[in-house]
Structures are given as C-alpha cells and as structure tokens.
Amino acid sequence: MPIRRRRLLTSAAAGLGAASVGPFVIRDLRAQDVLKIAGIHDTSGGLDIYGKQMVATMDLAVSEINAKGGLLGKQVKLINYDPQSNIQFYTQYATEAATKEKVAVVHGGITSASREAIRPLLKRFNTLYFYNTLYEGGVCDRNIFCTGSTPAQTVEKLMSYVMKKWGKKVYTIAADYNYGQITAKWIKKYTQDNGGEVVATDFFPLDVTDFGPTIKKIQAAKPDLILAPLVGAAHISFYRQWAAAGMNKQIPLASTTFGNEVVITSPEEHNGIHVVFGYLEGINTPENKAFVETIHTKYNIPHMTELAAMTYHGVHLWAEGVRKANSIDRMKVIEALESGLTFAGPAGKTTLDAKTHHNILDVYIGEAKDKKFVVLEKFPVQTPADTAAVCDLKKNPNDNKQYVIDVKT
Amino acid sequence: MTAPILQTRGLTMRFGGVIAVNGVDFSLQEAELRCLIGPNGAGKSTFFKCLTGQLRPSHGDVLFRGHSIAGSQSHAIARHGVGIKTQVPSVFDGLSVRENVWLAAARVNPGRLADTMTDAALQRVGIGAIAGRMVGQLAHGQRQLVELAMVVAPEPDLILLDEPAAGMTDDEVDRLVDLIKELNKRHALVVVEHDMQFIRRVARTVTVFHQGAILVEGDVADILVDARVRDVYLGRQAA
C-alpha cells in the first residue's frame, strides 16, 4: 500500500496529465518478481474485430508460458492497452509501456500507420517491438520483428494457383492505402510472370460502401477473375453486392485479405472465394485443432485470422529468445532471435530471418466454404523475398526505415 | 429650396406576391423632422429597411444627398451617416449598456475620444446611471433608450426612429420628446410612431402610409383631421 500512495502523490505533483493512468490500474505489488510485457491492440473502435482476437491469443500464449514456470524464474505479466483505433493513443501507450512500465517487449499495432507511430518511439526508448500483422513489407529496423506474411510470400503462390485454375485476365480492386497499392503492384507483377494481364486496377478508400458502379465496370471489362485486396468493415459490402448481382456465379474471386469476413458474410456470398494466408483455421494438425478449440471456447472468439495466430507465434518466439539469451536485455534477446530461432505452432513452423527480421513461414491457399476456410494447398517455408530485396540488417544493422519496395512489372 | 438629404423614387419592395412598399416617392430636407404614421402593415418598417440596406428594394431608387444608396450594404449606408433605431430594440443583450454605446461611438472615433463620446451619449439620453448593467436584463423602455444612445453617439446626419416611445414610462417619453427636439437642431429625423399624443408633441410635417404607398403628406394639424387618414388609420384603430 505505501508504494501505491507514493505513486499517487508523485503523479499528483506532476500536474498535467497525471490522472491519465496511475491509480486505476491494479498493480502487482511484488513488482520485482514479474516480467512485464505489453500488448497494444485496438479492442474498441473500427479495428476491434482484429484487436480482440490478438489480445486473446496473446493472453493464451502468456498463460501457457506462465503455466510452464514463466521465464527466467519469473511470471510474465501482460499489460494490455486499448488505443481505441486512434493513432494518437498508440503514441501515448507505447511511451507509457516503455518508460513507465519498463516492459521487456511490446507486441502490437494493427495498421501500418499504428506501427510506424510507435516504432521510432520504442527504438528511442530501447524497447523491443514485435509487429504480428500481415502487411506490405519493407520495414528494416533491428529493433522490430515482423511475424506476419508479406505480399511476396503470399501473392506469388496465389496468382499462379488461381491463374492456372481460372484464366489470364485479371481485374484488381484494392483498398486505397499503402497495403492495397503495393499489393496491387505485386499482383500485376505475378500476373505478368504467369503470362496474364491485369485489365484494370481500381482503388477504394476504406470507407466506401457502394460498389454498384464498380460492379458494372467490371462486367464491361469481362475479366477471367477478380483479385480483391479489400480491407475493413465497409469493404465487406463489395462481397454482398457482388453476390446480389449474381456475379459470384459468373466470375471467380480471390483475395489476400478476405479473413474474418467469412464470419460476417453468408455462405451464398463467400463460398468459392480463394484466399492466401500464413494461417487458416482449417489447418488440419492436432496443435491447431486444440488451439482453435481453446480460443473459440475459452476466449469466445468466433474466428481467427493470421493476425491472431502470428501474435501467438510472436509471443512464443520472443519467449524462446529470452530463454536462449537467458536475459531480458534487449540486445541479448535480439541476438538470440537472430540465431535462427524457430517456433512450431498452429500455423506450422515459423523461423525468424536474421537479415530482415521478418518471418519465414508456411503459406496456405484456402477456399471459403460455409463460414470456414478449407485448406487447398500448403507451401512450406516461404521466405520474405520482398523485404530481403531492400533490407539486410546483417550488413546494415543501423538501418531504420520502411522501404517502399520497387516492384518491377 | 436646397437639395434633399434623403429622396426615394418609385421605391418598391415585393415579397413573392405581396407588395409591402409600392412606388414611394419620399423627400426629406436637411435638418427636417418628419413623422411617419399609418396602420400596422402599411409598410413603414419595410420602408425603413429599404433605406438602411437591410432589404434590397425590388424597384426604385434611394438617394442620400443625391447619391444612390439603394441596394448598398447596411454598413456602407451607415457610414454615409444614417442611424436607425429599429422597431424591436436591436441591441447587444450580452454586453453592458456602456459597451453597447461604446461600440457605436468607436466606429467613428478612435481611442479616448470614443470613451468621451460614449459618456456624452449616455448623459444625453439619461442612462448614465445604468451604464454598468447588462442590456439583456433591462426593461423594454430602458432598452429603447440604450438603442437611442447607440444611434445618437456617432452623430449621424440622418436619424430614423421606428416607434421610439413604445414601452416607455411617461418620464422617459418626456425626455425622448426633448431629445428629439434637441437632435433636430442639427440632424434630420424620420420618426415612425403610433402614439398620436407623441406625434402632436414633436411633429411638424407628417407623412401617412397606407398599403405600402403614401396616402397623404402635410402639416400635422391638417393631417390629424384629414378624413381619409381617419378612415384608414384612426377610424380603424377606433373600431
């Protein structure tokens, strides 16, 4: 109790902004005996559909680690922050986690914007950072590990698979932001590599819900297949309107982002859509089945995406690093993680690549079927070739930026 | 005869199908005092609004010292030296009496001079005692006086008063009559009023409005016994 009172006094003396945290967070008083880590995921606001499942898998991973006796003889304590889908709070919470709670590692960030908001901060405060979301690739910074898949890992496999199956004329409709723009370029590249042609590419801001005009434009262009890296709740309307026009029976569709949408849309709307991810719930292994069962029942999460699974992998990979380094010292853990550490889990075997700090992972092509994904084909051990083209942290350990990968088409 | 300070030629204001002011030819000499009477809806207030730029006349012209001001913005007309007290007191409720009057004085006079002019206007209208009160909390008659002080403070050449005596106590009306007479020594005035007692006390020449047009114009004594005026105005009011 005395500790807590002193805290209150100092924060009151600090004046401005003191009440922002402090007394309301129930703290473990045996502060010396726990090892704190932080998760920053949006569990309210527009992104909460992803944030909630990431918090669940992170919590599961931490409780598994603790059940086995914790790390370095200490229990791991997880501090969750909810930035409410607002970039500003990412900045505030990352600073708080790093300087006030002095956590050993921060996992979190969903959009690239949120990652780029906290990456420089965490580097400045010497706090290790794991970003567990699939994204456009190109981040090159020794303080961050990116465990999600990037377009070169997924789009290549998907394009050759679907073009073999459906045809050579591709129409791309992509979300209008970095991820969509870059993924559209990769789609164009691999379409051409497979001897096909992208007849048109349309970009949609994330809040567009009316796709009527586009659906008519697509019909005028008569493509063999649609590639749809669409993102977010508003874009789900596309799949509904596409099906309502009866087009889902006419022109097949593949996506690099159609994940949780499978729960929200109906089978008539989504059956047959092909996807590619570093993880699918339909992966048929005992580990995965147990994992899915726990998350569904214990955490009441209806469906998991790659983001949730890679968060789980990310936490375990970090724990492996700490065990190997036998320390939570940032540089020692980074060096341990760079030694080719692996974690085999629900998504298969994942290995951190020392040169790029990205994940070497198994990639799965799946098909949406009755609110689930069926795995059609597995492509093991895919390397992050896109990021590797611009980033070599072995050679340039002080690199610190996100490269825009120049896709040659 | 010298050039008039204010003249309108065929001034017309139409709202949709309603003609509120209909081809009015009106003329006012420098330093003249004119009273405007007429039944409710005769178009007096609309006439004032056309003169001060609050409404843009549909047809016709308004000349101020030979200079056309029809359709000019309110502020531009005010800058020519036209001040108006509107029918419903138009004042700043959230400000003090002094601030109200100061704003009027400060438009024409910079710095300290504005303060002096403000005090002078407050004294002249006789509201120096309530200078610190918020206007929003004053009685109707007092608000009328505040607006009067605002009109007087910048010393305009032409003063338009729309029902200045409404809501005033007898004492206040007495002071108003004196004030109007005093103002008339240097300024031209047009006064709209319903109170015939009041008209008798201040008026020399009276113009009668009826259905948007000038019915008759003449000496106050003649007008008040005019049968037509009685019919449209006094008669109707009696009924």
Next chain:
Amino acid sequence: MSRLLPVLGNIAVLVAGLAALFGLPAFAETYVIINATIFASFAILALSLALIWGYAGILCFGQAAFFGLGGYTYAVAAINFGDTTGAAALAVALPALFAALLGYFMFWGRISDVYLGVITLTVSLILYRFVNQTAGEQWNIGEAPLGGFNGIPSTPILNWPGRPGEQLAPENIFSLAAGLLILVYFGCKALLATRFGRVVVAIRENEARVALLGYDTRRYKLAIFVVGGAVAGLSGLMFANSVFVSPTMFSLPVSGQIIIWVIIGGLGTLIGPVIGCILMQVLTNWLGTLNQVPGFGWVDPNLVLGVILMVFVLLVPKGLMALAADAVRWVVRNLPFPRRGKVPEGRKGDVRSASATGSHLESVHTSPFRRFAPPSPSGGRKSSA
C-alpha cells in the same frame, strides 16, 4: 472586487501555466511529458474554436481542416526543406490563407448558422477524402510522400532554428507546446480586449445591429476566422511533433471532439475549453487502460463520451466553468461569517451573467430558459430578438 476578479483569474491561469511549463520537464516521467505535449497541442486547438465559436458565434464543424492542414504543411515542408523553421511558419500561414479563402467564400455569400456548419464540415470531408487516397506515388510532393491512409510516419521533429539535424528533445517540444498554449491564451484575451475583439463579440450578439452601426461585419468575421485557422494550424504543427500526421487529423471525429471540449468547458470562455480538452483527453486515455480492471471490461469509450455529451447539453449547457462559478458563489453565499455589505437583490442577475469568468466580454450567452421556445430555422446559441 469585481475589477479585481479578472486580474486574479489571469494571474491564476498564468501561474498554473508556468508551473506546468517549468515543473513538468523537471519532475515528470517521459510518458507524462509526451501525454502533456499532446494535451497542450489539443488545448491550442480547443482555443481556436473557443475563439471563433464562443466569441464570434461562427460554428465551424470542420475546424479539423485547419488542424490537418497545419500538420501536413509542416510535414511536407520539413521533409523538403531539411530545416524545420520555415516549415513551422508555413504550417501557420497556409491554414490561415485557406481560412481566408474559405471565409471569403462563405461570409461574402452571407452564409451563416447551420449552413455554415455544413459547408465547413463538407470542406473538411473533401480534404479528408483527398488525403486519404494519396497512397500512390503520384501524390509525392517533392521528397515527401503524402502516404494516404497511413499518413507521413517519418514526420521530422522540429530542430533548433538554423541548425538542421539538431532536433528538439521531447522535453523541449513540451516546453514549446506549453509556452505556445500560454501565449495563444493570453493573445486571445488581448485580442478580445481590443476594439476589433469587442466588435467581434458584438457580431455574435447581434450581427444586424453591428452592420447598422457601420461596421462591415464580413471583414470582422473573416479576420477572426483567419485567426482561428492560424491557431488551429499551429496546433496541427505541435501535434505533428508529438504524434505524426495522418488523414484522421482531418476527420469528423476530430472536428467533433473539439466541439465537445468547448461545450464541456463552457462556450464563451477561453479557459473552459482548455480545461474541457484536458479533462476529456485524460478520460479517454484512462478508458483505454480500463480493460485491465476486472469488471470494467464492458465500458465502451464511445458510450461514456456520448453520455457525457448528452448530459452536458441537457443539464450543464453553460459548461464546467459556469458550473464551478455557480458552486463558488453558492459556497460564498452560505459562508457562516457575515460579509461586508450585501449584494442588492436587483443586481444579482447582473452578477450572474457577468462573473462566470470575470469579464463582461466573457459572459456566457446560452440561456437555459429557452427550453420550450418555438423552433426556428436559425436558433442555436445566438440570441434573437
């Protein structure tokens, strides 16, 4: 006594401001300083709307447009120039210029009330839509990519004037933001005390009368609108230095949140919106950590904010400052010891409206007594005869 109150109030604000300015960097932890920097930059934003809405009666539903423009101007210019000093100046100048154009467009078209709100809202939406779709390379301005939805994460931090590369430390950024906040606050006070300021307040009270006195109200409204735009731009600049620029700076929730701060703090005051802003920031910040407290996981920030806003509009329409003033007065009136000279009954009302913040020009002009007034197309917080 009544002349002393505003002076005391100003001194109190100044002391509190200076205490934060010098106390925080010396004693507080980094995260408090970073939070406080964000609060200070938002407080400047709150002042920009407090000025044009609370004093000039111009309800701008798109104040975020100037905020975002300030941030983006700074980021793009700083990336291209290398040195940030010129970029900082531009970040204030460009929003001011934009406000001048928009203000000319609106005020010379005699647009007011809700229509003005719709136009400002729409303009901010256009900017939001535009910036949101600039992810492609064709939208690079010089060296600077606009970045679309993701914004410009590599927004450079201010450097010492003339010494590119020597960035300000977080403590310096905080001192700058807090210093600017104090400066803007007293700048607004001074501005409102001038003839210009008084005319602006008079326009809020009764625009037609101001025009009939011979003032060209459009020019005054335009001028105060430009000042508001410049102040919002300044706030955007400081925000860019404490977070980074992204299209959400232009978004409806940001515009809305400024309005909430002003309403909660008190329309027609300057200190109220600053306090409202800081309180709301602290509250939302706290809500984000609530899910760690067992039993509070269901509290949704939107739910809490929405209820607070409704409660204030319905029950505390004059805002916290007036509420606090009422409370103080109640305590004073019920003090057990006798006072020298009683307030005469007739003057009570006088005291009520004038002393909410200590100055006549700051009087709060919302009337809680108009509850059942008939609907009118203009309505709002302006009084009508």
Next chain:
Amino acid sequence: MDYAAILALQICSAVASLVLISLGLAVIFGMMRVINLAHGEFLMLGGYAAITAYNNGVNLWLAMLIVAPLTVGLFGIVVERLIIRHLYGRLIDTMLATWGLSLAMIGFVTVVFGNTVSGISAPLGSLTIGAYRTGAYEVFLVLVAAVLLVAGWAVLRFTRLGLIARGTMQNAAMAAALGVSPSLVYAVTFGVGAALSGLVGGLLAPLSGVVPTIGAAYIAKAFITVISGGAAILSGTAIASGLLGTINTAMTFAFTPVLGEVALLAAAVILLRILPQGITGRFFQRSL
C-alpha cells in the same frame, strides 16, 4: 446500348440511395428544424433490428418492413421524450445532444452485439440486362424510394395528418390552431422520421451489412443532402438527391469512386454558396 441502360440504372440507384438515407432526417428537419445527428445510428439500429429478428426466425420481409421501422420508431419516440423535447428551438444544441446519442448508441450496440454480426444475403436474386447482370434487390430499392416519395406526397397532400404537418412546417402555432398540441405533433413526427430511418436501415442491411459504426458512412451524406435540399421535405430531398447522385455516378464512371465522392461534396458546397437556404429555400418554396 446495354451500357447506357446499365448507366441509367446506376444513376437511379445512386439517387434512390441518397433519397433513402436522407428521408428520415429530412422529415425531422423539415417539420421540426431539428438536425438529428444520430440519424446514421437510427439506420444502424434498423439494420440490427432486421437482422436480429431474421436470425430469430422471423420472415426476412417482415423483419425488414415491419420489425425494423417499428423498433426504431418506438426508440425515436423515447428519444424525443427524453432528449429532443428539452431542446426545441436550439438547433445547435439538438445537434450536439443527438451527436452524443450517436456515440452512445455506437458504444451500446458494440457492447451488446460486438463488432461482428452475420449479415443477410440480399433476396430476389439478380436481373440480366443485355450482357449485364445487376442485383434485383437494387432495382427494388429504387422502387421503394419512389414509393416512399409518392406516398409521402399523398399523405401530406390529402390527409388530415398531412394538413397538420403542412401547417406545422409553415408555422408551429398553426398546429395549435388546428386543435392539436404541438408537443404531440413533434413526438409523432420524430417517431415517423425515426421509423423511416429504421425501415431504410433494415432495407440496406442486406447490401451493406451492419456494424456499429456503419452510421458514419451515411450521416455526412444525408446531412449534406438534406441541407442542400432545403426545408421542403420531399421535393428538397428528391431534387438534391437527383442532382448529387447524378454527379456522383457520372464522375465515378468517368474517373474514380473517390473523385465521384469529392465531386458530390464539392457540388454541395457550391450549391449552398449559391442558394444559402438550400434548393427549396429559393425555388419551389410552396412545395412539400
């Protein structure tokens, strides 16, 4: 030729969609001079009501056409009693209060339903026009918009209720003169406006799905359309929707969806500059 037909259909569809999302707001604004910023959330609530009813075994059409408007209409009456009633004549205050309501509704629905709710597929299948296919449901919505406009006109023109409503639009005291208490008129108006929003929310659910934040996608457009249209409920909304919807679709087809959206917004700004009281503030003043 097919392309021209499909383009025309698309324009009709865009116009109808603006009419639908604006109508509830327009009724409340036209009659009461109240801007309901929770309008988007009323639509959202309609969507949730329809989907929840459908998932509990209610017939889809019943859920969309009866359950949704009834639920939201009743909710609207409660809101009017608790909040709006105290703020009449204070346009800005009602906007702020209803905006608070909108945030609270988003929060509340998120707490109750979470951010994930399974949608409904659009009924009626698809239509073939030459080489093109389009959702029959889209055409159905165009018809609904037309029916609502015509029905609204008929009610206002020919019924006693319409007489009272027209009276209130011109002058609130008129309702009292007709022997109806204005307070009742307002409660009913708000209820009808809310019910319309609920109906539309239910009808749009199969196309756009529902999430708690879906209202944000509608409110700005509805707000802009209603204000551009001016005070006349039906003609204002119809004309403004026609103009803005056509501009939007034309620009979308010619260029990109973003440009279509920006063109819509820019057109509204220019419109308001030229006609500061909205289209029906200048023209067609006597229309409904």
